[in-house]
Amino acid sequence: MTSPTARELIFAPVGIAHLTDSATDLVRAAARDAARVRVTTAAQLNGHPHVGTVVTVMCVFALARRFAHDLYLPAEVVFDALDNAPGQHLDIDGDHYVRTVADLIDHGDLDRADRVSGFTRLLDWTSRRCSIGYQIRPYHEYQQAPAVRECLYRIASRLEEFRPMVAPADGVVRIRPRCPQCWLVEKSAHHLTISTSHGAVHLDSRCPEHGAYRETIDIAGTSGWYDANTAVRSVQKGYLLAAERDQYQACPISIDGADWGGAWHAHVLAPALATLDIRPTRWPISLFTPLILDRSGGKLSKTLYVTYGREYADLPEALMNLDLLLEQYGEPALEALWSEVTRWAEDPQRLHRAYTADYLAALLPAAASNQRIA
Numbered sequence: 001m002t003s004p005t006a007r008e009l010i011f012a013p014v015g016i017a018h019l020t021d022s023a024t025d026l027v028r029a030a031a032r033d034a035a036r037v038r039v040t041t042a043a044q045l046n047g048h049p050h051v052g053t054v055v056t057v058m059c060v061f062a063l064a065r066r067f068a069h070d071l072y073l074p075a076e077v078v079f080d081a082l083d084n085a086p087g088q089h090l091d092i093d094g095d096h097y098v099r100t101v102a103d104l105i106d107h108g109d110l111d112r113a114d115r116v117s118g119f120t121r122l123l124d125w126t127s128r129r130c131s132i133g134y135q136i137r138p139y140h141e142y143q144q145a146p147a148v149r150e151c152l153y154r155i156a157s158r159l160e161e162f163r164p165m166v167a168p169a170d171g172v173v174r175i176r177p178r179c180p181q182c183w184l185v186e187k188s189a190h191h192l193t194i195s196t197s198h199g200a201v202h203l204d205s206r207c208p209e210h211g212a213y214r215e216t217i218d219i220a221g222t223s224g225w226y227d228a229n230t231a232v233r234s235v236q237k238g239y240l241l242a243a244e245r246d247q248y249q250a251c252p253i254s255i256d257g258a259d260w261g262g263a264w265h266a267h268v269l270a271p272a273l274a275t276l277d278i279r280p281t282r283w284p285i286s287l288f289t290p291l292i293l294d295r296s297g298g299k300l301s302k303t304l305y306v307t308y309g310r311e312y313a314d315l316p317e318a319l320m321n322l323d324l325l326l327e328q329y330g331e332p333a334l335e336a337l338w339s340e341v342t343r344w345a346e347d348p349q350r351l352h353r354a355y356t357a358d359y360l361a362a363l364l365p366a367a368a369s370n371q372r373i374a
């Protein structure tokens with residue numbers, strides 16, 4: 001079986017591709033009075049990026065460059081480095097606890113370079129390749145941003161309204177503190193109580209070893225720390241980007257993988273922004289990069305690959321680890337993927353669809369490849 005090539009693909013103009021000649025068509029109205037384009041994306045710092053993350057980050061930069069060119073505006077990329085991702089999992093007395101990557105790095109249990117270098121290498125290469133600057137925003141900075149804390153307060157003050165949006169399964173809003181002594185975070189949040197007082201959010205929880213504790217988040221300041229789960233963080237990001245419209249005179253654009261579109265956008269983000277009284281004209285523009293699929297049609301998953309290896313996906317290991325990709329194929333691999341991704345940014349029919357990992361593997365430079373891909 002030969003791998004598919006770009007020439008063999010047939011592009012069906014589905015959904016929004018019917019309405020647009022260029023991705024810029026989805027941004028132009030929101031950028032009318034803006035002085036700059038500010039594109040935000042995010043990734044969990046859970047190790048070395050796989051090829052799906054690589055092309056997602058590249059696509060973010062390629063779109064930023066497209067918008068800068070079409071709108072005659074400067075553009076930059078903000079990369080939210082989610083170092084609040086779990087770096088250690090523990091089950092204690094039937095409850096699930098984690099320690100974050102950031103805490104494990106700070107206390108010497110994880111190597112910072114091992115967690116961060118793959119991403120900085122990718123960001124540096126892509127930024128240089130397209131002359132679009134970027135900044136990294138670690139999670140501890142994100143959770144301190146005034147608009148993010150303001151949003152936190154508004155959600156914590158109206159928990160009953162937000163439960164069906166950010167926790168439709170069990171109603172538990174997961175704004176989690178960590179034990180001040182051993183930094184354990186109760187992931188399931190069964191012992192969590194969220195309350196508010198004037199200008200503060202209080203998170204009461206308990207550590208299996210150190211007992212009950214309270215974390216107080218100062219809304220106007222920077223004291224306190226909390227881990228917002230994916231749903232809460234997504235809503236906060238929408239709120240933050242809406243605020244950045246004035247703060248930076250920016251057209252704020254959020255670009256993430258397509259798994260953040262569809263049902264997520266319809267059931268979590270959109271109703272939450274409406275409940276927070278953000279007018280739709282103030283919402284950040286949400287764009288989605290193509291999903292990269294494994295051979296079963298699921299999203300290519302590093303976690304499943306690490307857990308199940310080839311039982312999950314019989315794919316070359318280089319596709320699952322940027323360092324290995326560069327070791328085996330060199331920088332021409334990045335050049336080949338960049339060349340493909342710039343076409344996605346040019347053509348809505350190429351942007352609004354998914355690609356398989358095999359499709360990307362077939363793009364890699366043949367001369368450097370000594371692996372059979374399919």
Ligand SMILES: [Zn+2]
Binds near residue numbers: 182
């Ligand atoms: Zn503790």
